[in-house]
Amino acid sequence: MFNKRVKIKDLLQQDANEQEVTVMGWVRTFRNNQFVALNDGSTNNNLQVVLELGKFDEELLKRITTSASLKVTGIVLPSQGKGQKLEVKATLLEILGDSDAEKYPLQPKKHSLEFLREIAHLRFRTNTYGSVFRLRHALAFAVHKFYNEKGFLYLHTPVITASDAEGAGEMFRVSTLPFDNPPRNEDGTINYKEDFFGKATNLTVSGQLEGELGATAFGEIYTFGPTFRAENSNTARHLAEFWMIEPEMAFCDLEDNMNLAEEFIKYIIRYAMEHNREDLEFLAQRLADEEKQLPQDKRSELGLIEKLEFVVNNEFERITYTEAIDILLQSPAYKKKKFQYDVKWGIDMQSEHERYLVEKHFKKPVIVTNYPAAIKAFYMRQDDGCEPGRETVAAMDILAPGIGEIVGGSQREERLDKLEQRMKEMHVPAEDLWWYLDTRRFGSVPHAGFGLGFERMVQFVTGMGNIRDVIAFPRTPKNCEF
């Protein structure tokens, strides 16, 4: 019978009622041969278990080492010590699993995130990752809660896909062919007709195209699943396997799309702030301590919680691409030639430009809309009435301080002729996407959607600087451990 155990988080919220309880967890520290700091993952706050001197066998006490797992039954009493409101005076103590202190890599001391990343299977047992992953859970739950309350249908789009048409990046090939000797056509190319699906297949880079199929039947749908990019990206904000949320709405234009994205982001942040306050406070303190070592000018103006409150309580700035370029051209940074890359209408904005807009100029999340058609995807709706040479599309990117692009979306091109013409221009094979084009053939409607990188959202909320620290088992180039 294990299910009679009390979660430490719940126990710590009770009064010291002198009742008997049973708790289970892992030892964080064992002080003075008397005090066990026990943690069960429900909170960073440890339960103090008191072992009265002489009551327990010496050999048993020796086995209470860092991360040994314990079952403790005892009486909940007001704590005589200072660090906690209550404690459990043990009457029964059972070691469920020993932990060899000489071999166990985690110690009751500060470890670097780089080291902990190498022991990702154990890092959940630290306060930092405990808070990060409880927050990740809260955010994921809030995503579903938000869309459910809005009447969106959760659509599971496929992980394996045959469409290579989206151009969102390099793809991972999925195949059961023998890679050392695959069947070949007469011209030497690989014969995918012999492959499992009878054609070349890959892991998905986006559920959007399938999402549009759902939206043009259910009205509003969202997807929330894993996404794969085989880019050789070695940065603190890229993963080869990450999670993305992609809502797609029929009868929806660019402005509706922006409104939803802004409301959505604020909702899930607010949910985390309400439900995981202690974890946020812990991470805020961690970040503040870390920044103490930085020079004054590199430190954040706002603490983590102040930053989130600011985002939740203020409107996102909304500007067009053209306005963004004008701001950059007028900026002191541009005039002093501080930018490494040149600024002019038509460029794809570089990180330094986006950072200037978000972190220096507006100091809040910014939604940039109506990008040049030439630098955006084929499915984005072409703006009407553009002057020649300045064609734009109804795209919108949300840029967040410290993270960069957190949302990318657009109103979709619902006019069949315009879509087909654009696909031709961009060499997207229309015959492979016949099913996508059918939505424009049969009852086409104005519709829009966006993708939100979930890990980047978790980074933003937790303040973690490296995306590898907000996903349980990060997949990056040359790294697929665990």
Place this chain on the structure above:
RNA sequence: UCCUCCCUAGCUCAGUUGGUUAGAGCAUCUGACUGUUAAUCAGAGGGUCGCUGGUUCAAGUCCAGCGGGGGGAGCCA
């Protein structure tokens, strides 16, 4: 993929112009103490200096290649 920095004990890091037996703090172990808060005090053990090769009388230290990691950039979410 490019630029740049780093790799010394379980962890974090010192290690001088190349020079005898490579150090510290924390952790671990042993003992003491016992209402502690990353407990404290005393002692002990613990090293293929990332790997391979080169220069040299002599390499942790200099050079080259490879591997791994950090920061920045590109690609993007």
